[in-house]
Amino acid sequence: MRNVGEFEQDKQICMHYEDDRGRFHGAVVPPTFQNTLFTYPTLGELVEAVQSEKHHYVYGRGTNPTVEVVEKKLAALERGEDCKTFSSGMAAISAAIINSVQSGDHILCVSNLYYSTMELLKYLGKFNISHSVVYSTNTEEISQVIQSNTKVIFLESPTDMTYRLIDLAEVSKLAKANGIRTIIDNTWATPLFQKPLTFGIDIVVHSASKYLGGHSDVLGGALITSKKIMETLFKKEYLLMGAAMPPSEASLLLRGIRTLPLRMTAHQENALKVAEFLESHPKVAMVNYPGLRTHPDFELGQKQLTGYSGLMSIELSQADYRQVEKVINKMKAFKIGVSWGSFESLVLSPNLNNNEGKLLKEQISPGTIRLAVGLEDVNVLIRDLEQSLND
Numbered sequence: 001m002r003n004v005g006e007f008e009q010d011k012q013i014c015m016h017y018e019d020d021r022g023r024f025h026g027a028v029v030p031p032t033f034q035n036t037l038f039t040y041p042t043l044g045e046l047v048e049a050v051q052s053e054k055h056h057y058v059y060g061r062g063t064n065p066t067v068e069v070v071e072k073k074l075a076a077l078e079r080g081e082d083c084k085t086f087s088s089g090m091a092a093i094s095a096a097i098i099n100s101v102q103s104g105d106h107i108l109c110v111s112n113l114y115y116s117t118m119e120l121l122k123y124l125g126k127f128n129i130s131h132s133v134v135y136s137t138n139t140e141e142i143s144q145v146i147q148s149n150t151k152v153i154f155l156e157s158p159t160d161m162t163y164r165l166i167d168l169a170e171v172s173k174l175a176k177a178n179g180i181r182t183i184i185d186n187t188w189a190t191p192l193f194q195k196p197l198t199f200g201i202d203i204v205v206h207s208a209s210k211y212l213g214g215h216s217d218v219l220g221g222a223l224i225t226s227k228k229i230m231e232t233l234f235k236k237e238y239l240l241m242g243a244a245m246p247p248s249e250a251s252l253l254l255r256g257i258r259t260l261p262l263r264m265t266a267h268q269e270n271a272l273k274v275a276e277f278l279e280s281h282p283k284v285a286m287v288n289y290p291g292l293r294t295h296p297d298f299e300l301g302q303k304q305l306t307g308y309s310g311l312m313s314i315e316l317s318q319a320d321y322r323q324v325e326k327v328i329n330k331m332k333a334f335k336i337g338v339s340w341g342s343f344e345s346l347v348l349s350p351n352l353n354n355n356e357g358k359l360l361k362e363q364i365s366p367g368t369i370r371l372a373v374g375l376e377d378v379n380v381l382i383r384d385l386e387q388s389l390n391d
């Protein structure tokens with residue numbers, strides 16, 4: 001790899017790295033290997049391949065040449081040793097967690113995590129795996145929640161819905177000192193804007209259904225880690241649980257990744273303008289976006305983020321759900337829907353269970369509105385926000 005600026009290097013990875021044109025007759029994009037199995041000239045050769053399936057094409061639930069190109073790009077972008085892709089972000093998260101714990105262990109989560117990740121942790125109670133949530137991003141307070149059986153610290157930085165940052169270097173140091181594995185969901189920042197492995201985090205997971213795919217037409221996940229962790233994870237959680245990324249999805253994901261640097265730069269530009277507009281609006285009490293200089297973690301962000309994506313939240317001055325509903329229902333350019341990270345702007349309330357009490361417990365104001373700033377003209381987006389916030 002050329003010794004050039006990190007972003008320039010990442011652009012090269014997204015566009016050309018491991019495309020292996022020599023192997024594919026010069027095809028400018030790698031072909032989609034839409035086959036489930038690979039045949040061998042002799043039984044002996046097949047047996048040999050099965051014994052080291054990670055490094056041989058045997059069956060689609062393990063490896064596939066098209067899928068492998070995406071995995072090599074993602075590993076390189078995260079500066080990790082190895083990557084496996086999955087059929088969804090939740091499949092990647094499940095594999096990372098299950099690989100890291102056994103019955104009797106405890107998982108510590110830092111502040112607000114994506115809803116289904118929290119549900120997964122509750123579900124693991126069935127196997128005698130407990131968890132605690134510390135509603136703080138302060139390393140000292142996190143350290144106080146560590147138990148003798150804590151085996152994993154799971155984090156999202158920025159945190160879900162509240163968009164606070166966690167000091168990745170400090171938390172990984174704390175975890176290492178206590179023999180705890182760290183897992184981070186890096187979907188918000190993408191590997192372009194945050195590389196957690198370089199701060200000592202052990203496993204990075206992604207929902208590729210967001211920015212990596214970028215066009216709301218791919219469902220996928222990725223897990224990037226060391227060769228050592230991947231060794232068992234591939235044989236157990238990957239092959240046995242069977243949530244491999246299909247080659248057709250890998251092709252779409254490859255297409256998305258080629259324009260990731262261009263899209264992320266544009267998301268960032270739009271989001272910053274939207275955040276600045278909202279910050280000055282009298283009906284908005286708070287804008288939770290770490291790209292703003294006024295954000296409480298802006299300084300930390302300068303240390304560990306190299307950019308900011310398009311997802312943020314606002315808290316209305318009139319902090320009640322009725323008002324949230326009124327504002328959201330007036331929006332036109334922002335479409336109402338779950339998910340985020342694609343070309344289209346989206347809006348959502350975190351109150352999907354109609355339970356303001358639960359939100360408050362999670363330290364989320366009932367006046368919160370989540371905005372995924374897309375790639376439309378920013379003036380269209382700002383005008384839409386202006387008309388929906390005004391009475």
Ligand SMILES: Cc1ncc(COP(=O)(O)O)c(C=O)c1O
Pocket residue numbers: 088089090091114116156185187188206207208209219220221339340
């Ligand atoms: C932060 C985050 N992580 C993980 C996921 C799960 O990804 P997937 O929907 O691809 O399973 C989501 C989905 O919304 C998410 O927002």
